[in-house]
Amino acid sequence: MRRSEHLLENYFELITILDRGGSYRYASASYKRILGYEPEELLDQDLFRFIHPDDVNRLRNSLDSLQGNPGVTHTAEFRFKRKDGLWAYLESQVKTLPGESEEAITIINARDLTELKQAEKAFLENLTQLYRKNRHETIISSVTQSVHQSINLQEVLENAADSMSRNIQGADCVAIYLVEVAGSTFPAKAGDLSPADSTTVLPVHSNSPNDAQGMLVQAQGSPQAVLKAYRGYPDWFIERVRRIPYPEGFTWKSIISGALRYCADAETDTVIGQAGREVGTKSYVSMPIRLKNEVIGVININSLEKNAFDEEELKLVESVARQIEVAIKNAQQAEELRQSEERYHTLFDQSPVGVYIFNSDFTITHCNKKMVQILQSSY
Structure with a gap:
């Protein structure tokens, strides 16, 4: 009998016998090696005091269902608290058998899956990182290529909005705004920036110490953040936010501060506008776009989930903003060259x-x- 018990313990790793109420009647010696407990200290203890709270109901339901089906084997996975306080993942074969005086007993043969679960988790994390890296590289490559192949700013903005929408996880809606104000010292190329208004100009919004209030300098008109490219928003939303007057919403909050704004929970946000709430925004990113030391626009990304973006994704949006800045500079230089040629002619x-x-x-x-x-x- 002793030899059979020794072989059984080594084969199944963990052997448990419970009474009808779920208390230990027997624990194999392997409990010490795997979970840190002496078998004797488990006797008469309730099994469920060692089970992870999230797994208790599922395991209890499994054991209850076996009470009326003696001899039937059920496979269960659950987390068991080791003596050192860590959680071990166990895979078990559970069945009930008639015991002494017709009292049913539950036999659990289990093996430790902790290392396997940890390896699976590491594999999935690596796979996720690789997946995200590939998607991020796709965005940067696409935007960079369009920047270097075209001086058409609108084409670059459309490509950037499309790439971010398709490749940033959680980016349900993407919008790119540029600030427009009449009377600035920076004339914009009308065909690129505002087909409807040939007098539209880029703003000169500075975050230098000399402009501590964050006001638009050298601006003679009322500034507006004008939507230039977008993906994912419904038509009714676009009509309401196509032009955002100074200083409304988180769009202007980012422009005025010149700093990245990330809201992980829009329900607690005091800056988001009514349209943003109605469209279902749960979290958002607003990244300033600069030209030299001046904030000239923003990239807004809205998600329908809370806590949608992490640090890597914020850095990615920043990289896209820098590429857009290059495109704006290229468009500006092309316009300056065109004007210079016109003056020459x-x-x-x-x-x-x-x-x-x-x-x-x-x-x-x-x-x-x-x-x-x-x-x-x-x-």
């Missing part, structure tokens, strides 16, 4: 003196109207 064509350009063979390649008149009058 105006001066060249309207000069009161004759001007011509010739190549190395002394062949005239360009001449203005005045030069044409001079040459014609010479013949």
Whole structure:
């Protein structure tokens, strides 16, 4: 008998016999090796005082269902508190048998799955990190490529909004705003920034110590945050937030402060507007977009779940904002070049003196109207 018991303990790792009430009548010696308990200290103890609270009801229901089905084996997984206070994951085979005086007993043969569970968790975490890394690289690659291939700012903004919407987990809605205000010292390219208003200009909103109040400097009109690209929002929402006047909502909060704003629980937020609540926003990110030292817009990402974004995703949104800043700078430089060329052609064509350009063979390649008149009058 003693030899059989020794073999049984080594084969099943953990052997438990419970009475009908769930108290220990027997615990194998392997409890000491695996869970840290001497078998004797478990006798007459209630099994469920060692079971994780989240697993108690499920295991209790399993044991109750076996009481009326003696001999039937049921597989159960649960967490058992070790003597050192840590939780061990156990996989068990449970069945009931008639005991002495017809009293049913429960036999549990269990093995420790803790290392396997830890390995599974590590594998899933690595897989998740790899998945997220691939998605993040997709966003950065897509936005960077569009920045370097196009000086069309609207095209870059649309691509950025689309990439973030498809590849950031929890990004249910994405919006990119640029601030517009008449009278700024930064004229914008009308075709890129505001097709409806050729006088639209980029703002000069500074976060320098000289502008401690965060007010728009050198601005003569009423500033508005204007929606330039978006994904995921319903039409009714877009109509309400297409133009956000200063200083409403978390959009302007981010522009004025010049700092990232992350709200993990919008229900407790005092800045989010009514439209944001109605669309179902539970958490959001608002990332400023800068040109040199000036805040010129924001990226807003709304989620329908609380605590939707972590530090890595916030850094990713920041990287996208930096790429958009490059695109805006490229568009600005292209516009400045266009204006410079226009000024050159105006001066060249309207000069009161004759001007011509010739190549190395002394062949005239360009001449203005005045030069044409001079040459014609010479013949």
